[in-house]
Amino acid sequence: MKGFVDFIREKGVIGLAVGIILGSSVTKLVTAIVTDLINPILGLVLGLAKGFETFTVTIGPAKFLIGHFISALIDFLTIAMVVYFGVKWLKLDKLDKKKI
Numbered sequence: 001m002k003g004f005v006d007f008i009r010e011k012g013v014i015g016l017a018v019g020i021i022l023g024s025s026v027t028k029l030v031t032a033i034v035t036d037l038i039n040p041i042l043g044l045v046l047g048l049a050k051g052f053e054t055f056t057v058t059i060g061p062a063k064f065l066i067g068h069f070i071s072a073l074i075d076f077l078t079i080a081m082v083v084y085f086g087v088k089w090l091k092l093d094k095l096d097k098k099k100i
Contacts (some may be wrong), residue, residue, distance in 0.1 A: 015087070023083055030078045034071055 035053070042052035055067030 018087055018090075019083055023079055026079055026082050027075075030075055030082065034074050034078065038074060039067070039071055 039052040043054075046052065046055070053067045053071045055070075057064040057066055
């Protein structure tokens with residue numbers, strides 16, 4: 001059993017597992033917050049009646065979904081921040097044993 005615990009600590013398996021679990025469990029909540037709260041507020045500020053996610057730029061036949069891209073970026077940054085502070089708050093960053 002000691003060898004198994006050493007393997008988990010040395011290879012950073014705990015950190016990887018925590019990142020996957022927190023990331024997947026928080027994704028729906030963060031997406032809802034961004035889609036239902038942040039995007040409409042940005043839409044109001046920028047004067048877009050249908051919300052921020054519908055913001056597009058058309059150049060010739062190409063249509064760039066700028067609002068959708070920024071929405072996905074906000075999702076990613078929010079999830080990364082939640083995972084980072086979750087690991088720090090639970091002190092899981094101290095579980096990994098440094099190999100000498």
